[in-house]
Amino acid sequence: xxxxxxxxxxxxxxxxxxxxxxxxxxxxxxxxxxxxxxxxxxxxxxxxxxxxxxxxxxxxxxxxxxxxxxxxxxxxxxxxxxxxxxxxxxxxxxxxxxxxxxxxxxxxxxxxxxxxxxxxxxxxxxxxxxxxxxxxxxxxxxxxxxxxxxxxxxxxxxxxxxxxxxxxxxxxxxxxxxxxxxxxxxxxxxxxxxxxxxxxxxxxxxxxxxxxxxxxxxxxxxxxxxxxxxxxxxxxxxxxxxxxxxxxxxxxxxxxxxxxxxxxxxxxxxxxxxxxxxxxxxxxxxxxxxxxxxxxxxxxxxxxxxxxxxxxxxxxxxxxxxxxxxxxxxxxxxxxxxxxxxxxxxxxxxxxxxxxxxxxxxxxxxxxxxxxxxxxxxxxxxxxxxxxxxxxxxxxxxxxxxxxxxxxxxxxxxxxxxxxxxxxxxxxxxxxxxxxxxxxxxxxxxxxxxxxxxxxxxxxxxxxxxxxxxxxxxxxxxxxxxxxxxxxxxxxxxxxxxxxxxxxxxxxxxxxxxxxxxxxxxxxxxxxxxxxxxxxxxxxxxxxxxxxxxxxxxxxxxxxxxxxxxxxxxxxxxxxxxxxxxxxxxxxxxxxxxxxxxxxxxxxxxxxxxxxxxxxxxxxxxxxxxxxxxxxxxxxxxxxxxxxxxxxxxx
Amino acid sequence: xxxxxxxxxxxxxxxxxxxxxxxxxxxxxxxxxxxxxxxxxxxxxxxxxxxxxxxxxxxxxxxxxxxxxxxxxxxxxxxxxxxxxxxxxxxxxxxxxxxxxxxxxxxxxxxxxxxxxxxxxxxxxxxxxxxxxxxxxxxxxxxxxxxxxxxxxxxxxxxxxxxxxxxxxxxxxxxxxxxxx
Numbered sequence: 161x162x163x164x165x166x167x168x169x170x171x172x173x174x175x176x177x178x179x180x181x182x183x184x185x186x187x188x189x190x191x192x193x194x195x196x197x198x199x200x201x202x203x204x205x206x207x208x209x210x211x212x213x214x215x216x217x218x219x220x221x222x223x224x225x226x227x228x229x230x231x232x233x234x235x236x237x238x239x240x241x242x243x244x245x246x247x248x249x250x251x252x253x254x255x256x257x258x259x260x261x262x263x264x265x266x267x268x269x270x271x272x273x274x275x276x277x278x279x280x281x282x283x284x285x286x287x288x289x290x291x292x293x294x295x296x297x298x299x300x301x302x303x304x305x306x307x308x309x310x311x312x313x314x315x316x317x318x319x320x321x322x323x324x325x326x327x328x329x330x331x332x333x334x335x336x337x338x339x340x341x342x343x344x345x346x347x348x349x350x351x352x353x354x355x356x357x358x359x360x361x362x363x364x365x366x367x368x369x370x371x372x373x374x375x376x377x378x379x380x381x382x383x384x385x386x387x388x389x390x391x392x393x394x395x396x397x398x399x400x401x402x403x404x405x406x407x408x409x410x411x412x413x414x415x416x417x418x419x420x421x422x423x424x425x426x427x428x429x430x431x432x433x434x435x436x437x438x439x440x441x442x443x444x445x446x447x448x449x450x451x452x453x454x455x456x457x458x459x460x461x462x463x464x465x466x467x468x469x470x471x472x473x474x475x476x477x478x479x480x481x482x483x484x485x486x487x488x489x490x491x492x493x494x495x496x497x498x499x500x501x502x503x504x505x506x507x508x509x510x511x512x513x514x515x516x517x518x519x520x521x522x523x524x525x526x527x528x529x530x531x532x533x534x535x536x537x538x539x540x541x542x543x544x545x546x547x548x549x550x551x552x553x554x555x556x557x558x559x560x561x562x563x564x565x566x567x568x569x570x571x572x573x574x575x576x577x578x579x580x581x582x583x584x585x586x587x588x589x590x591x592x593x594x595x596x597x598x599x600x601x602x603x604x605x606x607x608x609x610x611x612x613x614x615x616x617x618x619x620x621x622x623x624x625x626x627x628x629x630x631x632x633x634x635x636x637x638x639x640x641x642x643x644x645x646x647x648x649x650x651x652x653x654x655x656x657x658x659x660x661x662x663x664x665x666x667x668x669x670x671x672x673x674x675x676x677x678x679x680x681x682x683x684x685x686x687x688x689x690x691x692x693x694x695x696x697x698x699x700x701x702x703x704x705x706x707x708x709x710x711x712x713x714x715x716x717x718x719x720x721x722x723x724x725x726x727x728x729x730x731x732x733x734x735x736x737x738x739x740x741x742x743x744x745x746x747x748x749x750x751x752x753x754x755x756x757x758x759x760x761x762x763x764x765x766x767x768x769x770x771x772x773x774x775x776x777x778x779x780x781x782x783x784x785x786x787x788x789x790x791x792x793x794x795x796x797x798x799x800x801x802x803x804x805x806x807x808x809x810x811x
Numbered sequence: 812x813x814x815x816x817x818x819x820x821x822x823x824x825x826x827x828x829x830x831x832x833x834x835x836x837x838x839x840x841x842x843x844x845x846x847x848x849x850x851x852x853x854x855x856x857x858x859x860x861x862x863x864x865x866x867x868x869x870x871x872x873x874x875x876x877x878x879x880x881x882x883x884x885x886x887x888x889x890x891x892x893x894x895x896x897x898x899x900x901x902x903x904x905x906x907x908x909x910x911x912x913x914x915x916x917x918x919x920x921x922x923x924x925x926x927x928x929x930x931x932x933x934x935x936x937x938x939x940x941x942x943x944x945x946x947x948x949x950x951x952x953x954x955x956x957x958x959x960x961x962x963x964x965x966x967x968x969x970x971x972x973x974x975x976x977x978x979x980x981x982x983x984x985x986x987x988x989x990x991x992x
Contacts, residue, residue, distance in 0.1 A: 437818060444822075451829070471833045479826055486819040493815045530828055537831040 163228050166216025167307040173209035173260075174301060176202050177293035184287015185355065188280035196283045203271045203286055206293060207264040214261045217254060217306055221247055227313035230254060230306040236317040246330040252470075253306035255333060259450075260296050262334070262341045267293065270345050270370070277366060284352035285345075292344055295477045303470045328388030336381025336408060340446040342374025343411055346418065347443035347485070350436045354488040359496050364426035364435065369792040371422060371439070375415040376783035382408050383776040390769070398663075398772070401550040406529050407449030410522050414442035417518035419783075420511050427573060429499030430508060434515070436489060436496075444482045445522070451478060452529070503576030510568030514561060521557040525550065555610075562617045562657055565650060566624035584627050592620035596658075603684060604666040604767065614661030621654030645786025652778030659743070659771035669764040676757045683765035685746065686710045692750075692759065700724045705750045705759065709739070716741050721750040721761070743770035846961050851878070851953070852943040859910050859918055859932035866907065866933035868959060875982060876930070877906045878953040878961075880941055882913040883921045885949040891968035892925055898974060899928035904982055908932035911941050911949055954981045 180202035187195030220228045221244045224237045234247040234254070249255040267289045274282035300306075349367040353359040385408070386398045399405065418438040425435045451474040502508040528545045566588065570581040578585060596615030600607045607615075625647050632639050668682045674689040681687075690706040702724040709717045719737035736749040744767040751760030846852075855867035879895065881888035899906055908929040910918050915934065922929075935941055944953070954963040963981040965973065 433815065441818070475826065475829055475833060478829075482822055483819070483826075486822055490813060490815040490819050494813065530825070530832075533828055533832040537828060 162216050162219050162223075163225070163307040163309060166213045166220075167301075167305065169209045169212040169216065170257075170297065170301060170305075170307075173206050173213065173264075174294065174297040176206035176209060177290050177297055180206055180290030181287050181294050182290075184283045184285075184290050187287075188283050189355070196279060199283045199286045199290075200271055202290065203267050206290070207268050210261050210264040210293075210297075214248075214257055217257060218245060218248055220307075221245060224317070225313075226315065226317055227309050227311070228306075229308045229310045232310060232314045232317045234317070239317075242327075242330065249333050253300065253304040255337075256296065256300045256304055257306055258334060259337055259341060260293065260300065262337050263289070263293055263296065263344060266338075266341055266345050270348070273370070274366070281352055281356060284355050285348045288348035288351035288355075289344060292348075292481065295481065299470075299473050299477065303473055328384065332381060332384045332388055335377055335384060339374050339376075339378025339381050340408075340411065340449065342370065342377055343415060343443040343446050345370040346374060346415075346439045350439035351485060351488075353436060354485070354492045357492050357495060359425075359432050359436065361426050361429050364422050365792065367439070368419070368422050368426065369787040371415060371418050371442075372783045372787050375412070375419055376780040376787075378408070378412045378415060379776055379780040379783070382412060383773050383780070387773045398769070401528070401545075401547055403452055403529060404449070406525050407445075407452050410525055410529075411442050411446040411449065413518050413522040413525070414438055414445055417515045417522075418442055420514050420518075424508055424511050428502070428508060430502070431512070431515075432496040432498060433489075433493035436493060438515070438519075440482070440485045440489060444478075444485070445526075447474075447478055447481065450474060500574065502574050505571060505576035505578075507568060507571040507573050509576070510564055510571050513564055514568060517557045517561040517564075521554055521561070524553040524557065528553070559613065559617075562621065562653075565621050565653065569624060569628070569650065581627070585624060588623040588627065589616075589620050592616050592618075592623055595619045604662070605684075607665050611661055611665035614665070615658055618654045618656075618658030618661060621657065622651050623654075625650040625654065640789055640791070642786045642789035642791065645782045645784070645789070647782070648785060649779045649782030652775045652780075652782055654775075655778065656772055656775035659768035659775060662768040663766055663772060667764070667766045669762070671751070671760060671762050673754055673758050673760050676759075680761075680763065682763045683744075683767060684711050685716070685765055687748070687761075687763060689759070689761070695722060695724065697724065703750070703753075705748075705761070707737075707748055707761075709746065711741070717746075719746070719748050721748045723750050740770060743768045743774075745769045846945055846953075847964060849961060850959050851955055851961055852940070854933065854940055854943070856909075856933035856935060856940060859908070859915060859934050862915075862934075866931045871907060871955070872959050873957045875904050875957060876955050877904055877978070878909065878944075878955055879906050879929070880909045880911050880944070880946050880949050880951045882911045882949050883917045884913065885911075887968040888950045889925075891950055891970070892928070894969045894971055894974060895928035896926050897971070898969075899930075903979075905930040909940060909944075910934050911946070912936065912938045952978070954978060 180199055183195045183202060184199045186192070187197075187199065217230075219225075220231050221235050222241060224231070224235065224244075226232050226237075230251070230253050231247075234250040235244050239247070247254070249258045267286065270289065271282075271286055274285055346367055349363070349370065353363055382405075385405070389400075390398045418435065421431045421435045421438055424431045451471065528549050531545050566585060567578075570578050570585055572579060593616045596617075596619045597612055600611055600615050604611075629639055629644070629647055666683065670680075670682065672680050674680060676689055676691045678689045679686060680689075686709070688708040688710070690708055692703045692705045695702040695704045702722060704720050704722045707719045707721070708715060709719055717739050719739055721737040736747050739746045744765060746766075747762075747764040749762040751762060753759055851868050851871075853868050855865050855869075858864040858866050877898075883889075895906060898904065906929050908931070910932050912935070915936075918932075933940070944951075950968055952965045952969060953961050954965075956962050963978065965977055967973075969978065
């Protein structure tokens with residue numbers, strides 16, 4: 161019964177999404193008041209149906225209903241309830257349902273958020289979201305229905321892929337999807353503006369919190385994925401330029417650009433058509449990510465079971481959605497006039513550079529992503545694009561971007577120049593260079609130009625971001641949450657750059673043959689091999705080594721890498737000892753017994769790696785703080801524009 | 812030329828590329844394994860059926876074989892199982908299994924119930940060996956020649972069609988291939 165109920169609810173949701181899309185777009189266009197008024201009830205109904213459907217699938221999982229094929233494929237009665245629930249999005253069909261559910265949730269939030277905005281505009285926003293929901297519901301029902309029954313039912317499920325049995329699985333996809341789907345709201349706002357043919361600074365103020373929220377979720381989702389790959393999967397890295405990782409990075413870069421260009425559109429009434437384009441591209445890229453993962457066009461770590469028909473559907477959907485949006489853009493954008501000009505050194509310029517560089521970075525990732533497809537299509541054979549392409553090209557646009565952050569934050573709107581901040585900037589840069597290079601030579605003893613640049617830029621961004629809040633505190637000027645949020649996000653970026661540079665530049669890894677009592681050096685750490693002991697576990701035996709780890713003569717840890725031999729399975733496993741100090745990640749793995757009391761050992765030291773993820777979360781937290789600013793909740797009429805515009809430091 | 816049309820034009824190009832991409836997708840070999848043309852990773856792992864024995868890359872030299880990565884938890888592996896039995900039965904080429912991230916008891920139970928197409932099965936409980944083979948997800952099947960060189964990799968469940976169209980062409984004529992089994 162329950163699976164049928166879920167499927168039925170999904171069909172009803174499809175009908176309601178169609179109505180939502182139709183009334184939302186046709187109502188305002190044909191000036192039919194009643195149609196326009198019907199949009200909100202359709203949104204509510206659609207979400208109730210989607211939530212019901214989601215609840216049904218979860219119930220089937222929790223109740224171990226092995227007559228449902230999707231449950232059989234992704235669960236097992238022996239799984240704890242936690243992983244049975246996570247199994248819902250363990251494969252293609254269920255994760256699509258999750259996508260639709262989150263889109264419904266965002267739509268409901270948007271319905272509340274736009275209730276104070278002009279009715280026709282609100283209806284158009286919800287209408288565009290309805291069209292997107294409709295497409296995904298149709299996709300799910302026609303190609304990937306999770307409620308299909310098996311006859312006869314299976315006695316038990318086949319279990320969840322063990323690689324996915326981790327708390328990270330439960331959290332990573334929903335958070336990432338929340339970010340992906342959130343960009344649909346920014347897209348819908350852009351769509352509504354295009355349909356209306358009108359875009360003012362108010363529009364930008366309405367759109368900003370939604371974009372920032374989606375961006376923050378995207379940031380968290382990507383961070384979590386990277387952290388999960390590093391710790392749980394033990395892939396030995398945190399970013400692989402895997403096609404699916406890129407698929408999440410591209411919308412993130414676009415969203416970052418969009419956040420900054422929206423600031424200009426709101427403050428100065430500039431970059432209007434550009435902002436619209438970014439909003440359209442941001443969501444387009446998240447749709448594209450879905451397409452790439454599901455269609456089997458690119459093979460990746462994250463590939464679900466693929467089928468070409470799924471790919472064809474998404475491609476058609478992409479053409480309709482994005483094609484329509486871009487055609488509308490080509491038609492309407494020329495009518496949007498900028499309200500003012502600006503000087504070269506004005507903040508507008510820096511934000512323009514920010515946008516150009518972010519979009520360039522996104523473009524280079526995109527080219528690397530689709531190059532293998534083009535290459536094959538042209539009949540040149542196979543091509544695999546990896547870090548040798550991505551690392552340098554990405555750096556090429558990222559380095560200037562990072563160098564411009566501090567300048568941009570302290571530049572003035574319109575007139576340009578830095579006023580009295582010029583000196584402060586030079587001072588902070590000098591201090592950053594001293595600290596950055598000091599850390600490099602003092603802690604890591606040595607390093608190249610790139611490492612020096614990275615460390616200096618990281619520190620500079622942090623220091624220069626602190627200037628404004630310090631001045632405001634001294635003068636006892638209230639700091640608006642949006643400014644504080646921006647500052648925190650920029651500090652997070654600085655810390656991120658600093659730790660990433662440390663990880664990339666100063667990770668040491670070597671395999672050594674050590675006699676008992678031997679000493680070796682890795683990074684700032686000294687490892688003394690104390691010897692090995694026999695191990696006796698319940699179902700295994702083996703050896704455990706003892707290493708004394710010291711830094712600058714101070715003992716910091718005793719590590720015990722193990723080699724276990726399981727009697728029953730006769731499997732020898734290596735249990736690396738992993739330890740964290742000051743955010744550095746130290747790994748020691750015990751290798752072979754080389755005889756004469758000598759053992760081979762693999763020692764790896766990754767400095768500051770933990771701070772990278774913490775920094776990314778700080779960025780997301782900054783975004784969330786910015787959204788909570790009062791100004792985004794004030795109704796359209798009562799905004800006190802001149803006062804805030806005069807305040808410095810808002811971006 | 813209206814510059815606002817540029818995004819649409821670029822998008823149209825991208826769509827064409829993807830349309831071609833989809834047309835090519837069923838071949839599933841767009842991104843080949845970097846290991847193709849290289850020697851198999853040197854391995855020596857305990858055997859599933861008799862843990863006191865080992866399965867090593869050295870023993871396998873001198874024969875053609877399929878190296879099939881599977882696990883009882885993997886649905887697609889169960890899907891391809893009948894085809895593997897068929898291949899084993901035909902004697903076309905011996906199949907060496909890599910039981911990936913699996914429990915020994917479940918794997919043996921499964922083979923007892925469904926039949927065992929494998930000549931030998933190596934155990935990779937932690938998944939480290941699969942990483943060395945660059946395995947993304949089970950099932951994956953490598954075709955290895957007598958010199959221990961990987962000549963082909965097939966991703967996904969082997970269907971009768973995939974066997975004939977994708978894998979068989981990479982194997983030598985039947986009489987030499989069956990020498991190993």
